Amino acid sequence: MDLQIALLLGQDGITNGAIYALLALALVLVFAVTRVIFIPQGEFVAFGALTLASLQAGKLPGTVWLLLAMGTLIAVIESSLALRERRFREIPLLLMVNCGAPLLLAGTLFAISPASLPLPVQVLLALMLVVPLGPMIYRLAYQPVAEASVLVLLIVSVAMHVTLIGIGLLFFGAEGSRTPPFTDVTFEIGDALLQGQTILVMVASVLLIVALYFFFERTIYGKALRATAMNRTGARLMGISGNLAGMLSFTLAAAIGAFSGILISPLTTIYYDSGFLIGLKGFVGAIIGGLASYPVAAAGAILVGLLESYSSFHASAFKEVIVFTLIIPVLLWRSLTTRHVEEG
Amino acid sequence: MVVRCKSVGGVITPNNRARTMRNKTSIARLVALLGAAFVTCVHAEVNVGVTLSATGPAASLGIPEKNTVALLPTSIAGQKVNYLILDDASDTTTAVKNTRKLLAENKVDVLIGSTITPNSLAMIDVAAEAETPMIAMAASARIIEPMDGKRYWVFKTPQNDAQMATAIVEHMLNNNVRTVAYIGFADAYGEGWWNEFSKIAEARKIQIVANERFNRSDTSVTGQVLKVLAARPDAVLIGGAGTPAALPQKSLKEKGYKGIMYQTHGVANTDFLRVCGKDCEGTFLPAGPVLVAAQLPDSNPIKKAALEYVNKYEEAHGRGSVSTFGAHAWDAGKLLGNAIPEALKKAQPGTPEFRKALRDALEKTRNLTAAHGVFNMSPQDHLGFDQRARVMVKIEGGNWKLVQ
Numbered sequence: 209m210d211l212q213i214a215l216l217l218g219q220d221g222i223t224n225g226a227i228y229a230l231l232a233l234a235l236v237l238v239f240a241v242t243r244v245i246f247i248p249q250g251e252f253v254a255f256g257a258l259t260l261a262s263l264q265a266g267k268l269p270g271t272v273w274l275l276l277a278m279g280t281l282i283a284v285i286e287s288s289l290a291l292r293e294r295r296f297r298e299i300p301l302l303l304m305v306n307c308g309a310p311l312l313l314a315g316t317l318f319a320i321s322p323a324s325l326p327l328p329v330q331v332l333l334a335l336m337l338v339v340p341l342g343p344m345i346y347r348l349a350y351q352p353v354a355e356a357s358v359l360v361l362l363i364v365s366v367a368m369h370v371t372l373i374g375i376g377l378l379f380f381g382a383e384g385s386r387t388p389p390f391t392d393v394t395f396e397i398g399d400a401l402l403q404g405q406t407i408l409v410m411v412a413s414v415l416l417i418v419a420l421y422f423f424f425e426r427t428i429y430g431k432a433l434r435a436t437a438m439n440r441t442g443a444r445l446m447g448i449s450g451n452l453a454g455m456l457s458f459t460l461a462a463a464i465g466a467f468s469g470i471l472i473s474p475l476t477t478i479y480y481d482s483g484f485l486i487g488l489k490g491f492v493g494a495i496i497g498g499l500a501s502y503p504v505a506a507a508g509a510i511l512v513g514l515l516e517s518y519s520s521f522h523a524s525a526f527k528e529v530i531v532f533t534l535i536i537p538v539l540l541w542r543s544l545t546t547r548h549v550e551e552g
Numbered sequence: 553m554v555v556r557c558k559s560v561g562g563v564i565t566p567n568n569r570a571r572t573m574r575n576k577t578s579i580a581r582l583v584a585l586l587g588a589a590f591v592t593c594v595h596a597e598v599n600v601g602v603t604l605s606a607t608g609p610a611a612s613l614g615i616p617e618k619n620t621v622a623l624l625p626t627s628i629a630g631q632k633v634n635y636l637i638l639d640d641a642s643d644t645t646t647a648v649k650n651t652r653k654l655l656a657e658n659k660v661d662v663l664i665g666s667t668i669t670p671n672s673l674a675m676i677d678v679a680a681e682a683e684t685p686m687i688a689m690a691a692s693a694r695i696i697e698p699m700d701g702k703r704y705w706v707f708k709t710p711q712n713d714a715q716m717a718t719a720i721v722e723h724m725l726n727n728n729v730r731t732v733a734y735i736g737f738a739d740a741y742g743e744g745w746w747n748e749f750s751k752i753a754e755a756r757k758i759q760i761v762a763n764e765r766f767n768r769s770d771t772s773v774t775g776q777v778l779k780v781l782a783a784r785p786d787a788v789l790i791g792g793a794g795t796p797a798a799l800p801q802k803s804l805k806e807k808g809y810k811g812i813m814y815q816t817h818g819v820a821n822t823d824f825l826r827v828c829g830k831d832c833e834g835t836f837l838p839a840g841p842v843l844v845a846a847q848l849p850d851s852n853p854i855k856k857a858a859l860e861y862v863n864k865y866e867e868a869h870g871r872g873s874v875s876t877f878g879a880h881a882w883d884a885g886k887l888l889g890n891a892i893p894e895a896l897k898k899a900q901p902g903t904p905e906f907r908k909a910l911r912d913a914l915e916k917t918r919n920l921t922a923a924h925g926v927f928n929m930s931p932q933d934h935l936g937f938d939q940r941a942r943v944m945v946k947i948e949g950g951n952w953k954l955v956q
């Protein structure tokens with residue numbers, strides 16, 4: 209292995225690691241705020257990428273129907289609750305947000321031909337289609353059992369994961385898609401080619417991480433999330449709604465997932481079930497951070513990316529084995545160095 | 553035969569029986585019903601049990617197969633044929649469970665399936681135990697070789713990997729390829745191809761300079777590609793199926809590889825061309841003749857049979873939707889269409905005698921032209937394809953082009 213190969217592998221590892229880092233952050237965020245181990249995180253990667261691909265192919269992405277169906281379901285549940293509690297004035301707003309907005313979006317997609325739009329608008333449309341699914345899933349699947357044990361929440365996550373994979377196959381078919389790169393710029397460093405898209409992935413990841421930092425440090429909603437993560441009961445006593453915190457964290461997780469998918473879909477082919485493995489590698493990163501520390505999780509995810517890249521060169525057949533074996537020494541070290549506190 | 557008429561069995565519940573005791577007319581009605589049911593049951597129907605991988609990793613192969621089964625004839629030699637289709641989700645355990653269910657509950661006369669090799673291998677024991685013929689749609693030669701007491705009941709329709717690998721090696725020799733690198737799936741498909749290809753290539757004095765693996769779900773194969781490039785091979789063979797096989801090819805092109813590239817017949821569907829785009833121009837692959845049916849010379853008997861399938865499938869699912877995988881299911885239907893009339897002469901469907909007669913008739917298949925080739929079965933060869941079952945194809949202008 210000469211220097212050039214080492215550099216190329218390093219570049220590749222950091223690019224993938226950046227995506228894993230984003231997902232690791234989302235996983236840590238969701239777990240800290242809601243105690244949910246968010247297995248379907250990866251599905252948002254696939255949904256984001258494939259929704260964008262369908263828009264570019266001029267097809268109506270299946271996620272529209274999912275959005276409409278879930279919106280209607282939530283509207284029915286919320287309206288019946290409001291009716292029972294005689295809060296009639298809230299019903300029009302409920303219908304507008306949960307049914308009206310998705311319908312408007314679907315109508316827009318029918319009216320215009322998304323294939324001819326410029327790329328940034330397509331990306332925006334794809335995000336608008338996929339991101340609302342996050343809070344909707346929280347409202348439908350997690351909010352009713354929000355106070356249950358971590359194990360119950362994990363089981364709900366597994367169920368959501370399997371459901372979304374099935375829905376993904378139905379919507380996008382068994383074959384994968386690739387979207388055209390955002391930029392065709394390439395840089396030459398020595399005799400190695402550096403692709404613009406790779407740099408874009410890294411820059412976007414860093415920007416997103418910085419934005420998240422400011423969100424948590426500077427905004428009231430960010431602080432509310434942090435407060436909930438630190439002490440759920442205490443936060444509620446201070447007037448922070450647990451449901452709102454849950455929805456907000458799921459919105460962020462969905463946005464990060466969908467955006468990651470859009471970032472890597474020009475670099476690789478994404479399938480309806482690709483998200484799971486990508487999410488799982490983010491999860492390894494999150495585990496290295498003990499599902500609590502953002503910087504360690506991000507660093508762990510980068511490590512996963514690098515390890516993956518170098519092991520694919522040296523022992524390609526055992527790549528996944530090497531990456532996932534990393535979890536064992538980390539867990540060992542974690543369990544030896546930290547004092548275990550029983551969930552109250 | 554009567555066993556399968558559920559309408560009869562279902563009528564006598566304890567509740568009903570109590571009521572018939574009280575009411576004699578009901579008894580008479582029941583007897584009449586029994587008689588009527590018996591009459592309809594004299595013409596037993598042929599039940600074909602199908603298990604395939606319409607979901608899971610092999611879905612891109614299983615879905616066209618499922619669509620094709622829906623196009624198979626529902627009546628053969630005046631006998632009604634029922635197809636009972638179950639999805640095994642590309643999972644071996646489910647495939648075995650499906651097989652047992654089809655045999656025990658639906659009393660099928662013949663099994664078709666499954667889509668992939670591990671599932672089909674696991675089904676062999678179950679089919680042989682129930683003495684029911686089985687037609688696999690998976691590629692590996694191990695499904696029918698070595699011939700033994702269990703494989704006595706097993707047939708298959710896709711070409712063996714070895715047949716396809718020989719075609720590639722011959723093409724390499726004709727194009728002065730001396731060194732070759734292999735990148736394949738890290739699963740049964742990639743391993744199977746590696747075993748066949750390395751054996752044949754070494755026998756023909758082609759040097760293999762790199763042997764790499766990647767996963768279907770990988771987001772990057774940079775490591776493997778760099779290693780291949782460092783070995784400077786004249787040609788690269790990518791042992792993958794469906795659109796995932798495009799990833800190494802795109803990475804190789806991106807990193808400036810200029811040699812000849814080969815793919816396997818596992819990529820032969822339109823989605824692969826869509827995903828791989830211009831990076832796949834000039835790639836060679838061996839495939840069943842159905843892929844380039846319209847380009848075959850008129851003298852080739854397979855042309856007519858293959859076009860029949862292509863037209864039928866595209867009529868139902870739109871232009872360009874046809875893939876070679878569905879044609880394996882079509883060929884299984886062809887085998888049955890040929891064997892069922894023979895078996896009907898000897899026994900009634902639903903009996904062990906019929907299943908045995910069907911097996912014997914399948915083994916006696918001679919000169920049956922199907923979409924992928926011409927079947928000539930023998931007790932030793934339960935596939936029966938010859939050289940006519942494969943052609944070399946080149947990707948040109950985003951389309952499959954027959955290499956003459």
